[in-house]
């Protein structure tokens with residue numbers, strides 16, 4: 003090799019070293035909010051919060067965000083307006099600056115959801131419902147796909163419930179009970195950073211899983227936030243076969259009333275060869291990745 007060849011090789015190695023050292027870490031915090039979901043994602047000085055756990059966990063969530071030096075949120079996502087997902091977000095919205103917010107477009111008639119939306123107006127937060135087929139633009143290095151729900155909701159039943167909500171809140175509760183439930187309209191997100199993917203199922207059930215599988219969309223993800231707190235209504239073997247998660251995270255409260263996670267879900271995850279981490283036994287679960295490999299740590303030994 004002549005002199006210029008050596009210089010070229012040196013520059014090439016130098017560029018490789020630079021690109022390796024420039025790789026940012028993505029950190030996913032599955033925060034222990036007892037019976038509920040709350041996930042903080044941090045990347046390149048940006049923060050995204052998905053759900054906020056139940057209302058009584060607001061102060062714990064705020065403390066956690068403070069500990070992570072989160073002074074504002076670039077994006078706040080509500081997967082669906084059930085109490086165990088929307089509750090803690092009210093305290094966060096009251097105290098932290100939020101640039102942008104998204105939800106599943108359910109437009110729920112509950113008081114707590116009205117409070118949630120009132121913050122959008124009051125604090126001038128840019129708000130839009132998200133739906134399948136969109137990509138969320140948080141950072142050019144991250145691909146965040148919205149996989150569910152379809153635009154306009156899952157079915158006519160859900161649309162009817164929205165219409166009824168305007169006329170009569172009680173009627174809306176009855177229609178909603180008859181037309182399945184809000185879990186089927188949960189926002190499902192798949193985040194990919196280079197070669198690592200994380201799939202966030204919120205409270206989506208097997209109806210959603212079936213639709214996703216039959217759509218043929220790529221679900222393959224090393225890390226799965228298990229649907230519906232490990233309840234039997236989610237995590238079917240057919241779905242897990244497509245996801246093939248190495249790690250499954252279950253966000254669930256100790257001794258919860260529903261008996262989550264169920265034995266059936268746990269055995270489905272085990273049969274799929276996935277390692278299981280639960281917030282009721284592990285506390286906060288933190289996954290860090292540079293896009294090529296990942297590491298996991300937890301608050302408690304589990």
Ligand SMILES: [Zn+2]
Nearest residue numbers: 038084086205
């Ligand atoms: Zn839930």
